[in-house]
Amino acid sequence: MATLSLRNLKKAYGPVEVIKGINLDIVDREFVVFVGPSGCGKSTLLRMIAGLEEITSGELMIDEKRVNEVGPADRGLAMVFQSYALYPHMTVAQNMGFALRLAKVPKTERDAKVAEAARILQLGPYLERKPKDLSGGQRQRVAIGRAIVRDPKVFLFDEPLSNLDAALRGQMRIELSRLHDDLNATMIYVTHDQIEAMTMADKIVVLQAGRIEQVGSPLELYHNPANLFVAGFIGSPRMNMLPVTVSGIGPGSVEVALPSGARVLLPADTGGLHDGLALTLGIRPEALRLDPAGQITGEVMLVERLGGLTLLHVGAEGRDDLIVQIEGSSPVEMHQHVQLAVEYTGCHLFGADGLTIQKQALQTAAA
Ligand code: ADP
Ligand code: MG
Numbered sequence: 001m002a003t004l005s006l007r008n009l010k011k012a013y014g015p016v017e018v019i020k021g022i023n024l025d026i027v028d029r030e031f032v033v034f035v036g037p038s039g040c041g042k043s044t045l046l047r048m049i050a051g052l053e054e055i056t057s058g059e060l061m062i063d064e065k066r067v068n069e070v071g072p073a074d075r076g077l078a079m080v081f082q083s084y085a086l087y088p089h090m091t092v093a094q095n096m097g098f099a100l101r102l103a104k105v106p107k108t109e110r111d112a113k114v115a116e117a118a119r120i121l122q123l124g125p126y127l128e129r130k131p132k133d134l135s136g137g138q139r140q141r142v143a144i145g146r147a148i149v150r151d152p153k154v155f156l157f158d159e160p161l162s163n164l165d166a167a168l169r170g171q172m173r174i175e176l177s178r179l180h181d182d183l184n185a186t187m188i189y190v191t192h193d194q195i196e197a198m199t200m201a202d203k204i205v206v207l208q209a210g211r212i213e214q215v216g217s218p219l220e221l222y223h224n225p226a227n228l229f230v231a232g233f234i235g236s237p238r239m240n241m242l243p244v245t246v247s248g249i250g251p252g253s254v255e256v257a258l259p260s261g262a263r264v265l266l267p268a269d270t271g272g273l274h275d276g277l278a279l280t281l282g283i284r285p286e287a288l289r290l291d292p293a294g295q296i297t298g299e300v301m302l303v304e305r306l307g308g309l310t311l312l313h314v315g316a317e318g319r320d321d322l323i324v325q326i327e328g329s330s331p332v333e334m335h336q337h338v339q340l341a342v343e344y345t346g347c348h349l350f351g352a353d354g355l356t357i358q359k360q361a362l363q364t365a366a367a
Contacts, residue, residue, distance in 0.1 A: 002063060002076070002153035002186040004049065009058035011044055011210075014104040018044055020210040021058070026188065031180045034190045035197040035233075036207035036313045042190040045207070046156050049188065050079050062153070069142040078147035082163060084139045090103065093118075093127040094227020095283075096145040110149075117145040120182055121175075137168045141175075148183070157189040161196065162334050173199050194234050198222070206230050228354040231282050237311060237323045239282040239348070244272030246277040252360060256281055256349070262295040266344050269358040272351075279357070280350040285311070285325035298322065300334055314338065 011019035019041050026032050029133060034042045045330055047053040049060060060067055067075055086095050093114050093315060100110045118124045123143040131139055148154055157176075161169045166220040177200050191197060197204045199219045206213040206221065206229070214226040218234075225231035230238050233366030248255035255267040256279060259319055264281065288296075298316025310330040314322040332338065349357040 001028055004154065004186070005051075005059075005061040005064070007059040007061065009045070009048060010056045011041075011048055011053060011277055012056045017056075018210050019048065024205060024212065026186060026213065029184055029186055031177075031187045031189065031200060031202045032205060033201035033203070034188065034205045034207055036192065037192055037233075038192055038206045038211075041210040042192070042207055043158055046079075046158055046188060046190050048229050049154075050156055059143050075154035077124040077156055078150045078152035078154075079158065080140075080143050080147050080160050081303055082159040084131070084143040085143055086139060088131055091128050091130060092123060092142050092145075092217050094277070095131070095142055096123075096149055099146060099150055100108060102340040113149040113151075114145075117148040120148060120179065120294075122144050135168075136164050137172060140164065140172065140281060144179070146151060153186065155183075155185055155187045157187065159191055160189075161193075169196075171185070176200060176297075177332040193367075195236060198234065204234075206233060224279075224356075225282075225348060226356055228280060228282070228350045231348055231350070232354070235284065237283040237285045237325065240285055240288070240319075240321075242281045242282040242283070242319070244271050244279050244349075246275055246279065249273055249275070254349070254357075258296065260296075260297070260316070262317075264295065264342050264344070264347065266347055266349060267359045268349055269282075269361040271361065273357070278352060282348040282350065283342060284346035285323040288324040288340045290324070290326065290330070290338055290342065291341035292339050296322075296342065298335045299336055300338055303330075303332060303334055307327060312338075314340065316340065 004021050006024040009019060009022040037044055044053060044108060048055050055068050096117055097110045097114045118127055123141055124147060126134060126138060161172050173196060201218055204218055204221055205215050208229055214221060214230045221230055221234045242258055244256040244258055246254055247257040249270050252267055253265055254270055254273055255265045256261050257263055296316050298314040300312050301315045301320050302313035304311040310326045312324040312332060314324055316322050351357055
């Protein structure tokens with residue numbers, strides 16, 4: 001059992017506030033990912049939870065008990081870092097059992113725990129090897145094994161896959177998801193990589209400059225981003241952003257004019273909108289498709305053929321990199337002139353304040 005509650009957590013280094021009031025609840029067995037650009041405060045927040053950084057103000061609760069003043073060793077957490085920090089002179093088994101030896105756990109119990117961790121992580125054949133004789137992925141698994149043997153209430157990971165190559169990162173993502181399922185533990189995972197967040201998280205916490213931008217499941221964030229930042233950060237390839245102006249308002253819908261004058265009709269909560277208002281239109285790459293009747297005219301500047309997908313970089317609407325994602329292999333060639341149609345379901349409108357304009361008026365609770 002492990003739930004965490006972060007209540008207006010703040011961290012300042014001297015006059016500089018780097019964590020600016022985080023409120024968050026993490027439920028038992030949840031896989032929570034903190035994601036955001038480099039320097040946004042992810043590691044600092046994780047280290048505050050671990051007890052490695054003092055909390056300037058606010059409260060950290062684990063299982064409903066305040067732990068601000070509890071030392072790192074007594075919080076029931078285990079942390080896995082990007083740098084594996086294995087002891088080079090110890091074998092895999094000794095590395096994994098070291099914390100237990102320090103804690104004076106009897107040898108038979110220690111060996112059993114190491115053997116169980118090795119089984120879960122498929123490290124059995126490597127127990128007598130030294131770290132230098134392991135691949136990067138195996139070393140990272142040993143670092144995770146060191147955490148597993150301690151049987152923590154919560155696992156904390158700080159960018160554990162950053163030192164691995166792309167293929168191995170993909171494989172380790174799957175292994176970590178499987179591990180979460182096997183161990184039934186609460187996990188908090190920090191990364192700057194939105195793909196890791198999308199593929200592993202039950203709940204994603206998007207951070208920017210020490211604040212939470214949005215909390216939600218991967219698909220909630222993808223389909224209902226709260227603001228421009230989340231819309232641009234989540235999703236690969238990125239959402240296309242175009243400056244538009246309101247050109248007409250109907251019941252529950254708005255028509256916007258693109259830079260070329262082309263019009264797009266969208267469902268929207270029209271309260272607060274008026275003709276001529278400047279907005280930003282976000283269009284997911286898969287919401288643009290080739291269509292001779294489409295309202296956007298452009299020239300293909302680059303084609304990326306990925307086999308199952310084709311990405312077109314189109315010069316249109318004052319941009320040279322409007323990204324169009326097409327299923328399968330498209331015969332389209334570079335410099336071809338194309339017409340694009342816009343699927344409204346993959347469109348999002350943002351006000352000048354960067355906040356999403358809702359697709360429909362929010363229901364007011366019935367009295
Ligand atoms: P992230 O892990 O998201 O890349 P960090 O949590 O490491 O970001 O850092 C967040 C911010 O806090 C950064 O601007 C960083 O420069 C600042 N910071 C981190 N540690 C210290 C420190 N010991 N003293 C002053 N500023 C720090
Ligand atoms: Mg960091």
